[in-house]
Amino acid sequence: MAEDVKPTRKNLMAIEDRIELSERGHDTLEQKRDGLIMEFMDILDQAQDVREDLNANYETAQRKLDMARAMEGDVAVRGAAAALHDHPEITTQSKNIMGVVVPQIESSKVKKSLDERGYGLLGSSARIDEAADAYEELLETIILAAEVETAMKKMLTEIETTKRRVNALEFKLLPDLYENQEYIEQKLEEQEREEIFRMKKIKAKKEEQEAEEREAEAESAVEATVTSD
Amino acid sequence: MSTTGSSNPEYVNARVRARRAALFSDDEYRKLVRMTPSEIARYMEESEYEREINELGSRHSGVDLIEYSLNRNLAKHFNDLLGFSEGRMYDLIARYLRKFDAWNVKTIMRGVYSGADRESIETDLIRAGEFDESFLDRLLEASTIEDVITSLDGTIFGDPLEAALEDFEETDVLVPLENAVDRTFYEELLADLPSSEAIDLYREFLEAEIDFRNARNALRLARSGADIDPAEYFIEGGRLFNARELEGLVQSPDQLVSTIRDSSYGRELSGPLDELEDADSLIAFERALESVLLKYSRRLGNVYPLSICPVVAYILMKEREVENIRAIARGREAGLSEAEIEGELVIL
Numbered sequence: 001m002a003e004d005v006k007p008t009r010k011n012l013m014a015i016e017d018r019i020e021l022s023e024r025g026h027d028t029l030e031q032k033r034d035g036l037i038m039e040f041m042d043i044l045d046q047a048q049d050v051r052e053d054l055n056a057n058y059e060t061a062q063r064k065l066d067m068a069r070a071m072e073g074d075v076a077v078r079g080a081a082a083a084l085h086d087h088p089e090i091t092t093q094s095k096n097i098m099g100v101v102v103p104q105i106e107s108s109k110v111k112k113s114l115d116e117r118g119y120g121l122l123g124s125s126a127r128i129d130e131a132a133d134a135y136e137e138l139l140e141t142i143i144l145a146a147e148v149e150t151a152m153k154k155m156l157t158e159i160e161t162t163k164r165r166v167n168a169l170e171f172k173l174l175p176d177l178y179e180n181q182e183y184i185e186q187k188l189e190e191q192e193r194e195e196i197f198r199m200k201k202i203k204a205k206k207e208e209q210e211a212e213e214r215e216a217e218a219e220s221a222v223e224a225t226v227t228s229d
Numbered sequence: 230m231s232t233t234g235s236s237n238p239e240y241v242n243a244r245v246r247a248r249r250a251a252l253f254s255d256d257e258y259r260k261l262v263r264m265t266p267s268e269i270a271r272y273m274e275e276s277e278y279e280r281e282i283n284e285l286g287s288r289h290s291g292v293d294l295i296e297y298s299l300n301r302n303l304a305k306h307f308n309d310l311l312g313f314s315e316g317r318m319y320d321l322i323a324r325y326l327r328k329f330d331a332w333n334v335k336t337i338m339r340g341v342y343s344g345a346d347r348e349s350i351e352t353d354l355i356r357a358g359e360f361d362e363s364f365l366d367r368l369l370e371a372s373t374i375e376d377v378i379t380s381l382d383g384t385i386f387g388d389p390l391e392a393a394l395e396d397f398e399e400t401d402v403l404v405p406l407e408n409a410v411d412r413t414f415y416e417e418l419l420a421d422l423p424s425s426e427a428i429d430l431y432r433e434f435l436e437a438e439i440d441f442r443n444a445r446n447a448l449r450l451a452r453s454g455a456d457i458d459p460a461e462y463f464i465e466g467g468r469l470f471n472a473r474e475l476e477g478l479v480q481s482p483d484q485l486v487s488t489i490r491d492s493s494y495g496r497e498l499s500g501p502l503d504e505l506e507d508a509d510s511l512i513a514f515e516r517a518l519e520s521v522l523l524k525y526s527r528r529l530g531n532v533y534p535l536s537i538c539p540v541v542a543y544i545l546m547k548e549r550e551v552e553n554i555r556a557i558a559r560g561r562e563a564g565l566s567e568a569e570i571e572g573e574l575v576i577l
Contacts, residue, residue: 063563067512070559071552071573074296075353079336082343085402113455120407121446121462122415123335126511129449 005180007187015184019177026169033162035098040155047152050145057141061134068131080128083118088139100158102151107143111136236316238535244313245543248306251277252550255576261557262567266292269558278302295558299551300355304329306547307357310540317423321431321537323359324418325544327385330358331414334386335407337368338377342403360384374406389413408461415439415464427536430529434541437494437525439467441518444489447475448511451482469494497521520575523549549575 005011068077088110094101114121117132253261253276261269273295274282281298289297307326314322333354340350347369354365371377374397378390389409396405418435422428446462447470459476469492470478478485483506489495490502501517508514523545530542553574560570 066559066563066565067573070556070563070565070570071512073300073552073555074293074559075300075336075355079339079353082339082345083403083407084343114450114453115404115455115457115461116402118402118404119339120335120404120411121449121457122408122411122442122464123331126445126449126515129453130510130512 005184007184007191009188012181012184012188015177015181019174019181022169022174022177026166026174029162029166029169032098033159033166036100036155036159036162039097040152040159043148043152043155047145047148050141050148054138054141054145057134057138061131061138064127064131064134068127071127072125076124077128077131080117080119080124080132083120085118086112086116090143097151097155098158100151100154102154103147105143105147107140110139110143236318237314238318238537241310241314241318241322242535242539245310245540249539249543249546252546253554258553258557258574258576259571261554262561262570264557264561266295266558266562269554269561270295270298273298273554281305292555292558292562296555297352299555303547303551304355304357307544310544311359314540318537318540322540322544325541326358327414327417328358329355330360330384331386331410333358333360333365334368334377334381334390334410335403337371338374338403338406341371341374341377378406385417386410386413405461412464415442416466419466425536427533427538430533431537431541434522434525434529434538436466436468438522439464440469440492440494441522443467443470443475444485445511445515445518447479447485448482448505448514451479451485452511494521497524516573516575519549523575 005015065077086109089108091106091108093104093106095104096102112132114129119128261272264272270282270291273279278298281301282294285294285297285301307329310322311319311326333356336353337350339345340347340353351369356362356365360368368377368380371380375394378387378394381387381390386409389412390406393405393409397403415438419432419439422432443462443464450457450462459472459479463470463472463475465472469489474488478488486502486505489498495502498517498521501514505511505514523542526538526542526545530539532538553576556573557570560573
């Protein structure tokens with residue numbers, strides 16, 4: 001509230017400094033928000049593609065697995081899975097996109113060649129190979145989707161935060177500061193006008209006093225002249 | 230039973246003919262394709278599979294119940310075959326049914342390797358081979374791969390597994406052990422077969438099975454691009470390839486296809502081979518190989534009705550019945566259409 005601020009020149013200067021800083025911050029945050037939105041749109045396109053791939057790969061993998069379970073039997077598929085030695089691994093690092101720290105997920109041992117899956121070639125079939133291939137493909141897409149969608153969510157949170165900050169500056173802080181500045185300026189001008197008025201009054205009073213003194217002196221001089229005559 | 234003494238092909242074949250007549254017909258498959266998994270289980274309860282469905286009904290449900298019942302019924306029939314055969318007949322049947330011993334050895338090794346509990350390994354065994362209950366129990370008690378191999382000492386798998394153990398210890402993957410088990414099974418099939426007109430034709434059938442196995446593995450490798458020494462997957466005993474030829478053919482899939490096309494199997498496989506050239510998947514080709522093998526065994530069975538041939542034809546048909554019913558049930562569970570499921574079945 002403007003009335004809470006003491007209308008002093010010092011406060012006016014402080015408010016002017018804050019206005020300058022807030023305006024600069026507002027511009028910077030606006031630029032950041034626009035930049036984040038542009039980056040987000042790129043990631044969104046990528047996320048949509050990855051999500052489509054994920055759905056398609058899931059359908060394919062599930063179908064191949066169903067086929068393998070149907071034709072080879074659940075027991076054979078489970079047995080082939082149990083022979084796996086090198087389980088997939090993921091490592092996470094982070095990268096910075098316009099101040100937002102997003103994960104970068106690296107996977108290893110996901111795609112395997114026929115000799116790395118652990119089950120013997122002689123006692124298995126192409127159905128199990130194709131189900132394993134499809135699931136490896138699906139796992140790679142899941143890892144990519146996790147990376148892209150996490151980045152997207154973090155960007156979205158950051159955009160929201162930045163937008164709230166921009167709005168707070170634009171619609172709350174800066175208007176309040178402008179109001180305070182205007183209030184103090186008005187008060188100071190008023191004080192100045194009052195001061196001028198007061199000075200004028202004092203001056204007029206002084207001049208009146210001086211005139212009275214001069215008049216009294218003139219009268220006493222006239223009286224002295226009459227007495228001497 | 231024993232491998233010594235006189236053989237009894239007449240008796241075994243009479244029993245096999247009766248069992249063959251009880252196999253599901255095409256019409257029954259068509260009925261099953263329209264049913265839900267629970268309806269299939271119900272239908273099985275009123276058929277040949279009644280006992281297994283009732284025995285396992287309290288432990289399993291849904292398609293798992295169907296699959297375990299099918300496996301148990303298969304094991305029962307094949308054990309019966311071993312039970313009523315004698316002499317040379319027993320030996321020939323046992324050799325073929327050792328594929329289930331190989332399956333059980335691999336299942337136990339995979340279970341031990343992955344740290345599965347005894348009960349879940351036991352559930353996945355198919356007790357249709359030569360190993361009896363007490364021997365399988367001894368294998369199930371093993372806590373390490375080395376213990377499993379030690380327990381197999383004295384069986385056909387003992388020495389080859391011992392030889393492959395070093396590779397396993399180096400790489401810590403089961404591939405060398407599993408390949409040793411499967412290769413031993415195939416090589417033992419042909420070892421010291423006696424000579425007679427029927428057995429010679431049976432040998433041709435086994436050679437075809439080995440050729441098909443080598444061909445499909447070579448095609449899988451050619452498509453996957455994996456760099457594996459042919460010695461690791463090649464099975465000796467076939468007519469179509471030797472290890473060196475196959476190594477070259479894996480590098481050139483077109484050459485591999487034309488070698489199969491030019492072989493004695495070319496005429497029957499020409500359709501699937503044409504499709505294979507444009508297809509991304511090997512599955513249809515594998516199905517065609519299974520179908521050709523099944524037809525081959527049936528033909529042999531008709532040519533020599535009092536030999537091992539009708540018995541092997543029955544074994545393949547029974548396995549096919551189990552696979553077809555399982556495919557229908559799993560297919561229905563996964564929501565596949567009737568046409569899709571029918572496309573996956575191998576029906577003669």
